[in-house]
Amino acid sequence: MRRFGTDGLRGLANVDLTPELLVALGRAAARTLGTETFLVGRDTRVSGSMLLGALSAGLTAEGAEVTDLGVLPTPGVAWASAAERRPAAMISASHNPFADNGIKFFAPGGRKLSDEAEDRLEAELQRLIDGGPAYPPRTGAEVGRVFTRDGRPGYVRALAATLEGRRLDGLSVVADCAHGAACGVAPEVLAALGADVTAINDQPDGTNINADAGSNHPEGLAAAVVARGADVGLAFDGDADRVVAIDAGGHLVDGDQLVALCAVDRRDRDLLAGNTVVATVMANLGFRRAMAEHGIDVVETKVGDRYVLDALEQGGWALGGEQSGHVIFRDLATTGDGVLTGLQVLDVMARSGRPLAELASVMTRLPQVLRNVSVANRHDLSGADDFWRDLETVRRRLGDDGRVLVRPSGTEPVVRVMVEALTGDAAEEACNELCGALIRALGTADPIAH
DSSP states (O other), X not given: OOOOBBTBEEEEBXXXXXXXXXXXXXXXXXXXSOOSEEEEEEOSOTTHHHHHHHHHHHHHHTTXXXXXXXXXXXXXXXXXXXXXXXXXXXXXXXXXXXXXXXXXXXOTTSOBOOHHHHHHHHHHHHHHHTTOOOOOOOOGGXXXXXXXXXXXXXXXXXXXXXXXXXXXXXXXXXXXXXXXXXXXXXXXXXXXXXXXXXXXXXXXXXXXXXXXXGGGOTHHHHHHHHHHTOSEEEEEOTTSSOEEEEETTSOEEOHHHHHHHHHHHHHHTTOSGGGEEEEETTSOHHHHHHHHHTTOEEEEXXXXXHHHXXXXXXXXXXXXXXXXXXXXXXXXXXXXXXHHHHHHHHHHHHHHTOOHHHHHTTSOOOOEEEEEEEOSOGGGGGGOHHHHHHHHHHHHHHXXXXXXXXXXXXXXXXXXXXXXXXXXXXXXXXXXXXXXHHHHHHOOOOEEEO
């Protein structure tokens, strides 16, 4: 049974992710990751302390020493892993509802585990679950210990240092912390750099993380920015590894736009490695057009920030991201970091003296329609010849003024249909046409708006 997805383990806490499973996972991690010390952090979910305790029990049972960093953003745990050259684990389900939880591991140096290391970890976990031969138990002084340390101060100093002494004085910022891991970090570092900060959704109670707040629900932030007359709003997700922004007029600035404006700024300062950015297949056509207009190459990957990071590392490039707000500055961090991204955007605003709306206008976002079509077997898509002929007809009609992406989901029994066009009506019409073609070709149910 494959337990690890593209971003670790995730599921309903105490059902899919039980203490028993986490104890076994801790044992497996201590045995396979080749070290005697681990760093562990978590977000604000009520189940976090339970799962952290269970994971730590498994690690210490195998003789490892554990440092509990407390509530800390995922990129903060990755930063500590990089700074101390120690493996680390983050307990979080990111933007999921509070009842879910998850766990992801970082190798020493703050990078996500390689596929080979993850395979070894999963194989050992399964061996333990299946009741494989036991190792001689650690006893006496061989049993590991758990230490506690507030991981926030060092991470906050590291974030501030990325501005190389520059400040954010004069900028008014509303920070939506999603009642998550950003609460103890984002307002502090913004204030330390001179910004006038108002924090909202910054009172976690263990059950309100992501609840009508944060990057998945930026409507409240938009209203707060306009009501306060602020220059900008930043909305983080539960573990603060992604961010979207709100301009002074209350308009959303998504991950594509954040990458675009940072790419142009870096190019203008001769800091854009290889004059290249990395984006996923979901990046808006407007992003691609904007980068072409500025002479910046775009390398495309599958959906998922790990694929963006892989491409950045392989190409030696520094900047990439996703429309959802996962943005990676590879020269500054080892993973996507919402607070870091927010600081870089604010730095562009402070240096240029230009408002966010003007900076974000470097690209014009084309209307995009995305639907999921339920299918009995999404793998039948490759043989649906009639559908592919219909798709080519739509592509020819849209020409260079539109884009079509159809792909089976990797986790759900659906096919995802995405259409971009110059107008919302044109995108809607083309998407409806393609969903109908899928139904005719595969006998699917009605499409469900996503």
